[in-house]
Amino acid sequence: MKSIIVLALLHLALGCSNFDVKSYTTTNIALATETAVLVEFTSDCGDAKLSAVVDGEVLPVYSAGDKSMVTVVKEHAQLPANTYTVDLYDEAGIVAFKNFAKEGSGDAPKAIHSISVVHPGVSKEGLPIQSEFIVMVVALLVWWGANSIKAKISE
Numbered sequence: 001m002k003s004i005i006v007l008a009l010l011h012l013a014l015g016c017s018n019f020d021v022k023s024y025t026t027t028n029i030a031l032a033t034e035t036a037v038l039v040e041f042t043s044d045c046g047d048a049k050l051s052a053v054v055d056g057e058v059l060p061v062y063s064a065g066d067k068s069m070v071t072v073v074k075e076h077a078q079l080p081a082n083t084y085t086v087d088l089y090d091e092a093g094i095v096a097f098k099n100f101a102k103e104g105s106g107d108a109p110k111a112i113h114s115i116s117v118v119h120p121g122v123s124k125e126g127l128p129i130q131s132e133f134i135v136m137v138v139a140l141l142v143w144w145g146a147n148s149i150k151a152k153i154s155e
Contacts, residue, residue: 016045016090016112023115029122035079037072039086039115050112051094053087056101058094081121087111 021041026032037054050061052070062069070086072079089097089111096109 016043016048018044019113019115021115023117025117025119027120027122028125029076030124032122034073035076035119035122037079037084037117037119039070039117041068041115042066043068043113045090045112048090051089053089053097053111054084058098061088076122079119082119084117084119086115086117088113088115
């Protein structure tokens with residue numbers, strides 16, 4: 001256990017210090033059935049296999065080229081408005097985290113990088129009525145007007 005923590009600290013000292021982060025969260029309840037929190041980042045970690053921890057849940061980090069991404073998708077009630085912390089770990093660090101979570105004793109391993117994501121929560125945006133209803137009412141008014149003019153011409 002101690003050797004894993006030493007390896008994690010050694011890797012932390014050697015690299016993975018430069019992160020460029022972008023994040024996105026779902027905010028419109030009418031357009032989504034679940035809340036998504038997406039964190040995209042680039043780093044100087046090279047080919048290190050990274051994992052993420054969000055609220056104690058271990059998640060994979062997906063890599064494509066030089067960009068990496070972490071995604072959390074849950075029901076709206078399970079991801080309320082809050083500031084979420086995404087902790088990134090390398091392979092040795094995630095093993096140490098899993099051992100810490102299983103045993104529950106000792107000090108938690110230090111993440112390579114922590115990313116804070118502000119999720120404002122989901123809400124209904126836009127008009128109080130749906131745009132389809134407005135279009136239907138306008139179409140019915142146009143039809144009624146045209147039909148009334150046709151009836152007057154036919155008399």
